[in-house]
Amino acid sequence: MKPIVNGSRKLIVVGQGYVGLPLAMRGVEVGYDVVGFDLAEGRIKRLSIGESYVEDVPHAVVEAALATGRYEPTNDPRLCEGFDVAVIDVPTPLKDKVPDLSHVEAAAGMLAQYLRPGAMVVLESTTYPGTTEELVAPILEAGSGLIAGTDFHLGYSPERVDPGNKTWALTNIPKIVSGVTDASLEAVQGFYAELVSETIAVSGTREAELTKLLENTFRHVNIALVNELAMFAADLGIDVWEALEAASTKPFGYMGFLPGPGVGGHCLPIDPSYLSWKVRRTLGQSFRFVELANDVNEHVPDYVVQRLLVAFNNRNRRAIQGSKVLILGLAYKANTGDAREAPGTEIIERLVSLGAEVRVVDPHLSDEPEGFYTMVDLTPAELARADAVLLVTDHDAFDYDLVRRHARFILDTRGRLEGPNVERL
Ligand SMILES: NC(=O)c1ccc[n+]([C@@H]2O[C@H](COP(=O)([O-])OP(=O)(O)OC[C@H]3O[C@@H](n4cnc5c(N)ncnc54)[C@H](O)[C@@H]3O)[C@@H](O)[C@H]2O)c1
Numbered sequence: 001m002k003p004i005v006n007g008s009r010k011l012i013v014v015g016q017g018y019v020g021l022p023l024a025m026r027g028v029e030v031g032y033d034v035v036g037f038d039l040a041e042g043r044i045k046r047l048s049i050g051e052s053y054v055e056d057v058p059h060a061v062v063e064a065a066l067a068t069g070r071y072e073p074t075n076d077p078r079l080c081e082g083f084d085v086a087v088i089d090v091p092t093p094l095k096d097k098v099p100d101l102s103h104v105e106a107a108a109g110m111l112a113q114y115l116r117p118g119a120m121v122v123l124e125s126t127t128y129p130g131t132t133e134e135l136v137a138p139i140l141e142a143g144s145g146l147i148a149g150t151d152f153h154l155g156y157s158p159e160r161v162d163p164g165n166k167t168w169a170l171t172n173i174p175k176i177v178s179g180v181t182d183a184s185l186e187a188v189q190g191f192y193a194e195l196v197s198e199t200i201a202v203s204g205t206r207e208a209e210l211t212k213l214l215e216n217t218f219r220h221v222n223i224a225l226v227n228e229l230a231m232f233a234a235d236l237g238i239d240v241w242e243a244l245e246a247a248s249t250k251p252f253g254y255m256g257f258l259p260g261p262g263v264g265g266h267c268l269p270i271d272p273s274y275l276s277w278k279v280r281r282t283l284g285q286s287f288r289f290v291e292l293a294n295d296v297n298e299h300v301p302d303y304v305v306q307r308l309l310v311a312f313n314n315r316n317r318r319a320i321q322g323s324k325v326l327i328l329g330l331a332y333k334a335n336t337g338d339a340r341e342a343p344g345t346e347i348i349e350r351l352v353s354l355g356a357e358v359r360v361v362d363p364h365l366s367d368e369p370e371g372f373y374t375m376v377d378l379t380p381a382e383l384a385r386a387d388a389v390l391l392v393t394d395h396d397a398f399d400y401d402l403v404r405r406h407a408r409f410i411l412d413t414r415g416r417l418e419g420p421n422v423e424r425l
Helices: 020-029 041-048 059-067 102-112 131-144 182-195 205-236 240-247 271-283 288-316 343-353 380-385 400-406
Strands: 010-014 033-037 071-074 085-088 120-123 153-156 175-179 199-201 324-328 357-361 388-391 410-412 422-424
Touching: 010 020, 010 102, 020 033, 020 059, 020 071, 020 182, 041 071, 059 071, 085 102, 102 120, 102 131, 120 131, 120 182, 131 153, 131 205, 153 182, 153 205, 175 182, 175 205, 182 199, 205 240, 205 271, 205 288, 271 288, 288 343, 288 388, 288 410, 324 343, 324 380, 343 357, 380 400
Parallel strands: 010 033, 010 085, 033 071, 085 120, 120 153, 175 199, 324 357, 324 388, 388 410, 410 422
Antiparallel strands: 153 175
8 A cells, every 4th residue: 555645635524523623623734635524514604604613623723724725614525535534523422322323334435435545544433342443444445445454544543632621632632543454553643643742552443442432431430439429428417529639639549530410521421331332232241330330420410409409498498399590500511612411401401390490501502592491691680589509510700709699509519619508519
């Protein structure tokens, strides 16, 4: 296989979301002609006028990319013709609790039509071990008549970006790289070496796929551990937050995780289930840690509502029905506007079904509210009119002093506040 030697090199990034858009922008920066391919017409329209919907990518960066003449957001697959490198960054959700690889299949099927000898395809979407070789390779081969690892390069490189993280981003997070052959690994590593400061090669695509699932399962399990600990500590009358803070002073052998209202986003509620599904399907066995962590974390939103019910009973001497609850933060984590799978949504649904009137403050959220609650600004009047304030996501943008001063009662699921009117999870 000949290495690609280019004057202008064409990079396709399939999927222009939280992962694909930053990669496309970086590709432009290092000199590629980049096609940002996405099926969502609305997203393509916005990108075409220099508008970003990903918080970590400022509008100015998209505008600058467009101004180079080397970034083309499109939903027309024909523009993918003649690519040198294609990276797949499409969603990998669960459907009926089973991995849904339909987006990956569609992306690979589209790319197969335009695959040329010597080109390279990399899968970045999070998925179970075996996907690159057992699912993506056959689709690319069948559609192109070429052989993976022989006629074209194929690899897997998990994306580790952490939306909202100001310290760690695409360029300085070490990138795991793998290929279906040594030559593919070399090509994949060469590609990423241009984009990021450090690449780490693993011997096969399955190891790379497992690495990502290990990282997210590790977080998921540890969050479940502290969530369960928080529930028991509350019943035992022990301040779990103080214990967690004290434990975090140990300079070795301990890594701090904090309790919260449950897990959300595109990763933790989903990725570990890709792993447990693979283990069950291939080995017929249950991945007990994953099942247990799912069980604990899925229960937390319900627990939060229970705690609020008890607080209404004990503090307010009233039922939650007809009461006003102000939710602070709906995004699944602080300082992002991503409310996918956010536990706050489940909490709101339960509160509304119990007859509470729910209002939500979230300065990061750009999506329209889903109808059963009202979005409001954080004002003294909103805080004062609420029978309870529920801190779900501790965005830095909230004026916590204002909250403490004007709220009658606060249930804090993030351990951020203290005071006579505050109860922590
Ligand atoms: N968001 C994160 O923090 C994060 C971090 C690491 C890894 N990941 C993984 O990266 C992958 C992508 O996640 P994301 O958060 O960027 O998703 P996203 O939903 O933000 O973006 C995915 C984009 O792919 C598009 N798309 C779907 N099918 C397509 C197709 N066949 N062709 C072209 N475009 C298509 C969608 O319209 C969407 O714009 C997932 O596997 C996810 O688990 C996400």
